[in-house]
Amino acid sequence: MATTNCKETESTECRNDSDAFLLKMIAIAAILISGAAGIAIPLIGKEKKLLRTDSNLFFASKAFAAGVILATGFVHILPDATSALTNTCLPETPWLRFLFAGFIAMISALLTLVADFLERKRMILYELFLESESDGQIVAVLGGSSNSHGQSHAFGDEADVAEGIRHVVVSQTITCVYGLCVAQIPGRNYPQILEVGIVSHSVIIGLSLGVSHSLCTIRPLIAALSFHQFFEGFALGGCISQAQLEKLSRMLMAFFFAVTTPAGIGMGTGIASFYNSNSPRALVVEGVLDSISAGILVYMALVDLIATDFLSKRMRCNAKLQIICYFALFLGALSMSSLAIWA
Incomplete structure (x- = not known):
């Protein structure tokens, strides 16, 4: 069984520093x-x-983006995280005694759920x-049965409001069973959370290319x-375009x-002379960041993109x-999965 060389980062068969540097500059531009x-x-x-945003083309582009993000999490990032955190260059305890990649990804997804809900x-x-x-157009429906008859009551004293609010309607644009159907309202910050997952992985893949001296790899x-x-980018751009963000933020x-x-x-090019991607510190940082990214992307794809659109009334009623x-x-x-053959 072959063992990993923890001191050498890659084979020297295709190594050519000057040509590799030129290819890295081309890679940056491309x-x-x-x-x-x-x-x-x-x-x-x-x-x-x-x-x-109300066209079938936009719905289809979001579905395509959701597939891209889901494949990025499952096929590209999570296997990389698993490979890094099970590398034999790491100490056996604790890294090789427990599947940290999947566990960290799961915790990341759950924490994203909590952040999304809040x-x-x-x-x-x-x-x-x-x-x-602004205009006081807040109507509180008190009690459980009054909403079904379309009846509303004005606010009473604070105690009654605190005890009785079940539904809140704001200018006929926000409907919420308080504490239960918050997920009906699209979050403004989910594109930012999604970008955190994408960007953290982008840093890793950029560094991986930058530190390489092998033409066969680059x-x-x-x-x-x-x-x-x-x-x-297309996937993230679709999410950003739908969110209620200022132009500067976009x-x-x-x-x-x-x-x-x-x-x-x-950065990888700058540190290539002394960086060792098989060092324990580099492997742990890469594995943990990739695991967190995978959890975020899988959650975002399944919950904020796929579930939101594919379970909507418009989708159900339009074959x-x-x-x-x-x-x-x-x-x-x-x-996106097919790209894993090369990247």
Whole structure:
């Protein structure tokens, strides 16, 4: 059984430092352009009214993006995390005695659920506050049965309100069974959470390419990572375009996504002379970050993208849209999964 050489990071058969440096510069340009193009398409489409959020095309693009994100978490990131945290260069105790990658990913997904719930709950309270400050168009339905008859009651004293509120309607735009149906309100911050998962992994893959001296490793990675960043950018851009974010916030998120992997390549190139990707510290950092990213991306894909759209009334009542979106979902997942052959 072959053992990992914990001192040498790669074979010297294809090593050529000068040619590798040139390829890294090409990789920075190619990945920057592809990532920027991917995230710009949905953002510009929304800005120029070319991609309406109520159109079937937009639903299909979100389904494709969900498939891409799901495959990124399951096929690209989680296996990398498992490989790093089960590497034989790590101390047997505790790293090789427990499957930390899956455990950390699970905890990450659960913590994302908690953060998502708290953010949505905060949004509802904030919207209620704004409405009460502006025009007072807040109607509280007290008790459990009055809502079914469309009856409403004005606010009573604070004790009655605290005890009796079951449904809250704000200007006919927010409906909530308090504490139970918060998930009906789309969160404003879920694109930021999604970007955290994507960006942290982008740093890792950028560093991995940057520290390599092997032409055999770098050449296939340039094309694979360019497509990888394009698909991820398109997925993230679709989420950002749908969220209620200011233009500056959208631009900053797009900018940070586009430059993260090229910046990782640049940093990796700078430390390539002394960086050892098989050192215990490097393996633990890479494995933990990838595990956290995998948990975030899988949760976001399944809950905030797939469940939200595929269980919606519009999807249930439109057979044509169902077929289109399921096709787009599987196409996105399979397209991103196929890139794992090279990256």
